[in-house]
Amino acid sequence: MSSTIWVPKSKAGEATKVAVDVGFRHIDAAYAYQNEEEVGKALREKMADGTVKREDIFYTTKPGEDLLPKDASGQVILDTVDLRDTWEALEKCKDAGLTMSIGVSNFNHKQLEMILNKPGLKYKPVCNQVECHPYLNQSKLLEFCKSKDIVLVAYSALGSQRDPNWVEKDSPYLLEDPIVKAIAKKHSRSPGQVALRYQVQRGVVVLAKSFNEKRIKENFQIFDFELTPEDMKAIDGLNRNFRYAKLLFAADHPNYPFSEEY
Known part of the structure; x- marks a missing residue:
């Protein structure tokens, strides 16, 4: 957690x-x-x-x-640095003792393979932090990461905050989902606790964001109950490949990771 x-x-x-x-x-x-x-x-x-x-x-x-540097017209300025060159720079940071571990974020499996297959690779990514929740369960990417001993780290695990700069206003409320709420009621838990427990049981490192003391404590209290196989299957069935954070400002970039299913 x-x-x-x-x-x-x-x-x-x-x-x-x-x-x-x-x-x-x-x-x-x-x-x-x-x-x-x-x-x-x-x-x-x-x-x-x-x-x-x-x-x-x-x-x-x-x-x-x-x-997010922008040009005179207000468009975000994007660069096309080779991801393998960036990874070499991170490897140097690790060698210099500036960091204990290095990983990536928002990488699909092809981008991960690009790093893993890089000639002269010194350190492989420890983790890949991506959006992951019942509406986007990343099952294929999770399977791939496990096969390469890369930890999948889930952000937006509770859905997402309703920031209009990042999330469309008509996005569904994950924690109001009838199936999630029914499972929560069955276990006498909150929908948020069910969403977090779901990830833990899948072997995903899950991020929980809150600055509310009560909610922070609640988010940690997920280790004294377990979802049944039927619960897990029902939550898996909610997957609709829906992203809250589409990062559309980078959609035209050649390294935009969301053009692939996983």
């Missing part, structure tokens, strides 16, 4: 401390979230007071300079 810290800067520090106190040890962050300073300060405080040791924390980030 992991906590993703894409929350307002003013609440990021407190949310991080609550998550660590509850038991979260994987903190998913990014330069784009613009709150890493607050998250880092909170983690240092929890280490200083003895709550957690640095070696117990798995901290993920995605570096960059500008968030």
Whole structure:
């Protein structure tokens, strides 16, 4: 179980401390979230007071300079760097001790194969972080990643926040799905807990985003119940290859990963 810290800067520090106190040890962050300073300060405080040791924390980030650089017409400026060259740069970061592990995000199986088959590959991706939830269960990609000993990490595991910049307003509410709600009722759990437990039982590392203390605690309380095979099959049946985060600003890029089913 992991906590993703894409929350307002003013609440990021407190949310991080609550998550660590509850038991979260994987903190998913990014330069784009613009709150890493607050998250880092909170983690240092929890280490200083003895709550957690640095070696117990798995901290993920995605570096960059500008968030989404745009041209004079307001279009996002895209580049066509060879992904294998980028991977070599990440390998150098690992060799330099700047990071413990390196992985990728939003890669389909062909892009993963491009890295895995790269001549002179030194380190293969540890993980692939992608959108994954009952409406987009990524079963084929999950099977491929398992076959290559790559961990699949799920973002938007509870659906997604309704940010109009990223999500279309008529997108379905996963946590209001009748089947998810019925299974939750059967187990005396919340729909969110069912969605998270579903991923854990599939062997997926799941990210849960919240800055609400009650919800953070609830999101972690998924290890004392188990979904039945019938539950899992019913949730699998919800798959409709629906994406909340389509990243349409990059749809014309040759490396746009969502043109493939997986």
